[in-house]
Amino acid sequence: xxxxxxxxxxxxxxxxxxxxxxxxxxxxxxxxxxxxxxxxxxxxxxxxxxxxxxxxxxxxxxxxxxxxxxxxxxxxxxxxxxxxxxxxxxxxxxxxxxxxxxxxxxxxxxxxxxxxxxxxxxxxxxxxxxxxxxxxxxxxxxxxxxxxxxxxxxxxxxxxxxxxxxxxxxxxxxxxxxxxxxxxxxxxxxxxxxxxxxxxxxxxxxxxxxxxxxxxxxxxxxxxxxxxxxxxxxxxxxxxxxxxxxxxxxxxxxxxxxxxxxxxxxxxxxxxx
Numbered sequence: 001x002x003x004x005x006x007x008x009x010x011x012x013x014x015x016x017x018x019x020x021x022x023x024x025x026x027x028x029x030x031x032x033x034x035x036x037x038x039x040x041x042x043x044x045x046x047x048x049x050x051x052x053x054x055x056x057x058x059x060x061x062x063x064x065x066x067x068x069x070x071x072x073x074x075x076x077x078x079x080x081x082x083x084x085x086x087x088x089x090x091x092x093x094x095x096x097x098x099x100x101x102x103x104x105x106x107x108x109x110x111x112x113x114x115x116x117x118x119x120x121x122x123x124x125x126x127x128x129x130x131x132x133x134x135x136x137x138x139x140x141x142x143x144x145x146x147x148x149x150x151x152x153x154x155x156x157x158x159x160x161x162x163x164x165x166x167x168x169x170x171x172x173x174x175x176x177x178x179x180x181x182x183x184x185x186x187x188x189x190x191x192x193x194x195x196x197x198x199x200x201x202x203x204x205x206x207x208x209x210x211x212x213x214x215x216x217x218x219x220x221x222x223x224x225x226x227x228x229x230x231x232x233x234x235x236x237x238x239x240x241x242x243x244x245x246x247x248x249x250x251x252x253x254x255x256x257x258x259x260x261x262x263x264x265x266x267x268x269x270x271x272x273x
Contacts, residue, residue, distance in 0.1 A: 001167065002084060007014065036170040040250060040254065041065070041179035041180055041181035041250070042179075042180065042183075042234070042235070042248060043067075043179070043180055043182050043186065043231035043234060043235070043248055044061070044063060044064065044231055044232070044233075044235025044236070044246070044248070045117070045235060046063035046117060046120035046214075046231075047117060047119065047120070047179075048175045048176045048178070048183060051059035058112055058117060059115050061117070062107075062112050063108070063112065063114075063120055063124075063231075064106075064230075064232040064233075064235040065104065065105075066104075066105045066108030066109060066112070066128070067228045067229070067231050067232035067235070068228075068229065068232045069100045069104040069105040069108065069128070069227050070101060070105055070124070070225075071132075071225045071226070071232065072096065072101065072225070073096045073097055073100055073101025073200075073238070074101070074190075074225040074228065075221075075222065075226075076092065076096060076192075076226035077093045077097075077221065078217075078221030078222045078224070078225060079218065079222065080092075080218070080222075081215065081217055081218030081221060082215050082218025082219055083211070083218070084187065084213055084218075090138065091138065093135075093138075094135045094138050094139060095134065097125060097131040097134055097135035097138075098131075098132060098135045101127075101128070101131035102128050102129075102131040102132035103128070103130075104135075105125075105127055105128035105130060105131065106123050106124070106125055107129030107130070109121050109124030109125025109127075109128055110126045112124055112125075113125075117176060117243040122127070122172075123172055126168065127187070132257045137161075141248060144246070152190065152207055154208060155204065156201065156202065159198050159199075159200075159201030159202035162197045162198035162201060163182075163192055163195075163198040163202070164196075165194045166195045166198055168186060169190050169191045169194055172187050173191050177178050177251075178251065178253065179183050179250075179251070179254065180250050180251065180252065180254070181248065181249035181250075182195035182227065182230055182234065182246040182247075182248040182249060183231060183248065184251075186224065186227045186228055186231055189220050189221075189223045189224040190222045190224045193217050193220040193221045194216035196213050196214070197214065197217045199213050200214040200217060204229055230246065230249070234246035234247075234248050239254060
């Protein structure tokens with residue numbers, strides 16, 4: 001093993017930095033003797049469960065790119081949903097939704113597929129598709145909104161669209177319960193955001209979107225965006241480029257915390273034996 005690889009492995013074992021190891025599915029990696037170093041769940045790698053270190057990686061970590069694309073596009077739209085400075089027209093988001101939140105995030109999801117991260121591939125690719133589909137809906141030349149002669153039908157249809165994304169996000173949320181607080185919080189606040197947006201479109205106020213709920217959704221969306229950036233920075237910052245490491249806070253019941261408690265006990269037992 002090269003010196004660079006040895007250093008990366010040692011730093012990872014100490015927990016001082018988060019390098020960019022290949023994400024190998026745990027169901028296969030447990031049976032593979034070549035993957036000897038198990039790493040804890042980490043939002044910066046978009047890994048909700050333990051994954052394994054592989055010294056020769058052919059791809060960089062695509063998770064921060066996808067997270068940043070999601071965060072920026074969500075941030076802009078959430079400002080508008082919150083009616084910040086009285087701005088309520090979302091057209092400015094269309095460009096970002098097509099190019100950054102859409103295309104770039106979709107590519108990041110495909111790269112997650114290449115490094116073996118099923119969760120990351122599913123989440124980033126799907127939300128990339130969400131932003132592209134949202135941009136298509138907002139683009140008049142596609143004629144989607146014009147197809148609804150009754151504005152009330154359009155509002156309800158958008159509510160159905162949003163409730164479907166709430167269901168999907170809830171499914172992903174279930175997979176983060178054993179990860180970290182930073183990772184779980186991202187999907188928790190995103191889940192609430194989709195739910196509030198759906199309610200605003202389905203529980204109308206005199207036939208119009210319930211603005212108070214939409215504004216609340218904007219606030220939750222802003223929180224979601226900042227948490228996504230937090231996870232992205234955690235995946236980018238390491239000992240080679242940063243003077244500090246971004247905390248992600250492992251849950252007490254996570255595998256990392258259980259292992260941290262088990263190892264000293266085993267060492268003490270061996271010492272007194």
